[in-house]
Amino acid sequence: MGNKQSKRRDSSLSIVSDATGDTSKVPRTWRGHRRGILSSFGYRTTVEMLGDEVPPDNIFTPIQADNILSQIPISNHHPVPRTGIEDNDLRTLHTNSFYANAFLRDQNQPIWTHPYSIWWGKGSLDPGTLGTWGINVGHVEKADLQYGPGEPPKVRCVFNNPRKQSIILSAAELDSQTTLTTDTHLPFSVNINLNVQSRSREPKITFPVVQGMGFVTAGYRNAMPTVQTGGRGWVEVEKPVMLGRTAKYRVKDFDGRDWLIYVVPLLSTTYDARQLVQIDASTLLGPPAFQGTIQVARNPLGIRGEAIYDRAVGAFVCEAKLTAIVNEAKATYSFSYTKIGTSPLLMWALPHHIQSLDAELRSHVTELHLRTSTKGMATAVWAEKLTFIEPHLPVTMSFGPWSPTMGANAKIRYPPDTLAFISSTAERDLRRAMTEPIPPDSYYYAGKTLAKFATIVWVIKDVLGNDEVASTGLAKLKHEMAKYVANQQRYPLYYDNSWKGVVSNAGFNDPGADFGNTHYNDHHFHFGYFVYTSAVIGYLDLDWLTQGHNKAWTNMLVKDFAESEYNGRDYPFQRSFDWWHGHSWAKGLFESADGKDQESTSEDGFASYAVKMWGKVIGDANMEKRGNLMLAVQARSFNNYFYLLSNNPVQPPRFVPNKVTGILFENKIDYTTYFGDNPALIHGIHMVPLNPASSYLRPRAFVKEEWGAMFSDGRALRDGPDGAHGGWRGILHANLALLDPKASFAFFRDGVSGHWDDGWIDGGASRTWCLVWAAGLGELVRSGR
Numbered sequence: 001m002g003n004k005q006s007k008r009r010d011s012s013l014s015i016v017s018d019a020t021g022d023t024s025k026v027p028r029t030w031r032g033h034r035r036g037i038l039s040s041f042g043y044r045t046t047v048e049m050l051g052d053e054v055p056p057d058n059i060f061t062p063i064q065a066d067n068i069l070s071q072i073p074i075s076n077h078h079p080v081p082r083t084g085i086e087d088n089d090l091r092t093l094h095t096n097s098f099y100a101n102a103f104l105r106d107q108n109q110p111i112w113t114h115p116y117s118i119w120w121g122k123g124s125l126d127p128g129t130l131g132t133w134g135i136n137v138g139h140v141e142k143a144d145l146q147y148g149p150g151e152p153p154k155v156r157c158v159f160n161n162p163r164k165q166s167i168i169l170s171a172a173e174l175d176s177q178t179t180l181t182t183d184t185h186l187p188f189s190v191n192i193n194l195n196v197q198s199r200s201r202e203p204k205i206t207f208p209v210v211q212g213m214g215f216v217t218a219g220y221r222n223a224m225p226t227v228q229t230g231g232r233g234w235v236e237v238e239k240p241v242m243l244g245r246t247a248k249y250r251v252k253d254f255d256g257r258d259w260l261i262y263v264v265p266l267l268s269t270t271y272d273a274r275q276l277v278q279i280d281a282s283t284l285l286g287p288p289a290f291q292g293t294i295q296v297a298r299n300p301l302g303i304r305g306e307a308i309y310d311r312a313v314g315a316f317v318c319e320a321k322l323t324a325i326v327n328e329a330k331a332t333y334s335f336s337y338t339k340i341g342t343s344p345l346l347m348w349a350l351p352h353h354i355q356s357l358d359a360e361l362r363s364h365v366t367e368l369h370l371r372t373s374t375k376g377m378a379t380a381v382w383a384e385k386l387t388f389i390e391p392h393l394p395v396t397m398s399f400g401p402w403s404p405t406m407g408a409n410a411k412i413r414y415p416p417d418t419l420a421f422i423s424s425t426a427e428r429d430l431r432r433a434m435t436e437p438i439p440p441d442s443y444y445y446a447g448k449t450l451a452k453f454a455t456i457v458w459v460i461k462d463v464l465g466n467d468e469v470a471s472t473g474l475a476k477l478k479h480e481m482a483k484y485v486a487n488q489q490r491y492p493l494y495y496d497n498s499w500k501g502v503v504s505n506a507g508f509n510d511p512g513a514d515f516g517n518t519h520y521n522d523h524h525f526h527f528g529y530f531v532y533t534s535a536v537i538g539y540l541d542l543d544w545l546t547q548g549h550n551k552a553w554t555n556m557l558v559k560d561f562a563e564s565e566y567n568g569r570d571y572p573f574q575r576s577f578d579w580w581h582g583h584s585w586a587k588g589l590f591e592s593a594d595g596k597d598q599e600s601t602s603e604d605g606f607a608s609y610a611v612k613m614w615g616k617v618i619g620d621a622n623m624e625k626r627g628n629l630m631l632a633v634q635a636r637s638f639n640n641y642f643y644l645l646s647n648n649p650v651q652p653p654r655f656v657p658n659k660v661t662g663i664l665f666e667n668k669i670d671y672t673t674y675f676g677d678n679p680a681l682i683h684g685i686h687m688v689p690l691n692p693a694s695s696y697l698r699p700r701a702f703v704k705e706e707w708g709a710m711f712s713d714g715r716a717l718r719d720g721p722d723g724a725h726g727g728w729r730g731i732l733h734a735n736l737a738l739l740d741p742k743a744s745f746a747f748f749r750d751g752v753s754g755h756w757d758d759g760w761i762d763g764g765a766s767r768t769w770c771l772v773w774a775a776g777l778g779e780l781v782r783s784g785r
Helices: 028-042 301-314 351-356 358-362 418-436 443-465 467-485 514-517 523-540 542-546 550-562 601-618 619-644 680-682 700-710 727-736 742-751 767-782
Strands: 014-017 023-026 047-049 117-120 136-137 158-160 167-171 178-185 187-196 205-210 215-221 225-228 241-243 246-252 256-263 283-285 292-297 315-327 330-340 348-351 365-371 377-382 387-390 492-496 501-504 662-667 668-670
Touching: 014 047, 014 136, 136 215, 136 315, 167 205, 167 215, 167 619, 178 315, 187 315, 187 351, 225 292, 225 700, 256 301, 301 348, 301 365, 301 377, 315 619, 330 619, 348 387, 351 377, 351 387, 351 619, 358 365, 358 387, 418 443, 418 767, 443 467, 443 514, 443 523, 443 767, 467 523, 467 550, 501 514, 501 550, 523 542, 523 550, 542 550, 550 601, 550 619, 601 619, 601 700, 668 727, 680 727, 700 727, 727 742, 727 767, 742 767
Parallel strands: none
Antiparallel strands: 014 023, 047 330, 117 136, 136 167, 158 668, 167 225, 178 187, 187 205, 205 215, 215 292, 225 283, 241 246, 246 256, 256 292, 315 330, 330 387, 348 377, 365 377, 492 501, 662 668
């Protein structure tokens, strides 16, 4: 698995293998590599580097200097190979990125840029598809939606055909010897190359792939282009129209839907538009040795849409860079695009983008809309920099119960009888927490158990004011955490030098161990609980932060799933959180036909809350701001895509009655979990753990609708196959505090008909916290805060 060693940055040129196995010197920096690729397209003077403009008060600043801690061994042999990756081993790689299918296993599963999907044909002859070695382009309409089991108005699943061959961009030279490689791996973009076996080191076709890109763009180098559609073939191909040196072709794909094909030759070459000819029902064949780009776009608006695309053709984006500024409770975050070409840049924005779009950009919004697979309608916007405003960051949120209207210095005052009951409960919970073992086989369950322990200690100290008992509990908690900081747990962490991150060694031989932690699944879930625990310990004992590796170790976990340095050495920028989608992806290095996915929004939000509170405790103001902004963006995206009010305009109406998505993939929505179909599980996994951020992420109006539709009239207490069993019963009733804190408190105080069962409390929660949570929210409601 590896040995302990120092990790240094190499500033020289590196020797890497290209697609044919040859080695040669290539620039170490991605910018040098990109410029080399683009110059072969003939783009030597029109690269606009807007992505380099960073405001001086940008909150994405380094957390701590890159340095692998001495107790963390380094492994150079991850079980998942870096298939087709051209970047040298100094680059951090984005394991949870939207484009990961391009370097995993067979490399031929789809990538969703929204509103388009693309995937490598790899010569597949699957029934109903056209065999190709090129890149397929898919787009789905409302009519393409397919529904799983269930009768209207409620269905379990909504999915799309992930291999709909609307357009295929290829070349006559591509055959069974073709390889796919990727280079310039960045947080929001990558280059995908199709290579043929020849002496030339340059790929035949390069696709710059960026989230929200206006066109699908293919750059050809001395190749004979083919443009195809699947199914029955082209319904219509019109004669070309010249726009200066650019040739435009209006076509109808096999579904009869309108697309535009733009052929943009290099300035140094000549191109006769009549040379792109239809040779069979499905294929347009271009001239030999073509150099230039072909751009394709779906046009649902006829002549009006065509005018928009005509204005944008010739430009494409190859990088997006994220920056953000926070001023008290207001945040501004931006994607600055590196554009190739001189035309204005057209980008697609998702519904939550349009909601928060800077008012100054409203006039740049077009009437062009296209459906995405699971994020509603995308809107085309003219912008080389997209800026969004979040005006209500949860800056006053701390460790106790909280509401969005709560003031910065507000303090909850609990009635004496409530405190007395919480005190007796806390004593029992603390004894149990101090004696029960920390689950040794799982970072997920260990993190939940430690976070529960930390919260109990916080309650005893800050709510009950019992310093002596809290001190005893804190000492034991620090003892348990010390084992993890020293890396002496059953399955120690390793620094994975292949994919750049810290992983459990449990999965080097079993990819499913600990929910796939070794393969980068769920890192924000697993490590978020540890970061929260460290935040509580540091809050209660500031000296702990300066002892040993406590601070550096916790920062290491934050850097693994939420690195804030764009060009960091040891960890990729924001591994888990996808700032374009507005939430995290849980899936790591696993090939997936439906793309990345996430089933627990609440644990996603809890990870952001943990980052916020850790930053606050250690005095890292920018980290705290990032956590606040992440929560604000999540609150917006969750309530567009995951939490479904009856008037939700994004998800299909037949699915909305489910109230939550269940597992949201890039290509489908599945009302289920990975561990069962019981409604308590499906909804509860979007609630757990109930924490101060829950009041921010889960609006009362949504909780009211969800409770009424799923759990009212005693259904949250029901036994039987569809009942709420064990800890899920407690989760549902802790969530009820967001709607009816009095009823929630009564449940945790009195149980059911005077009977209480500790089995109703989830392993990551405590009856103590649930009582404080419900009583605190009740006091906030009573006092009008």
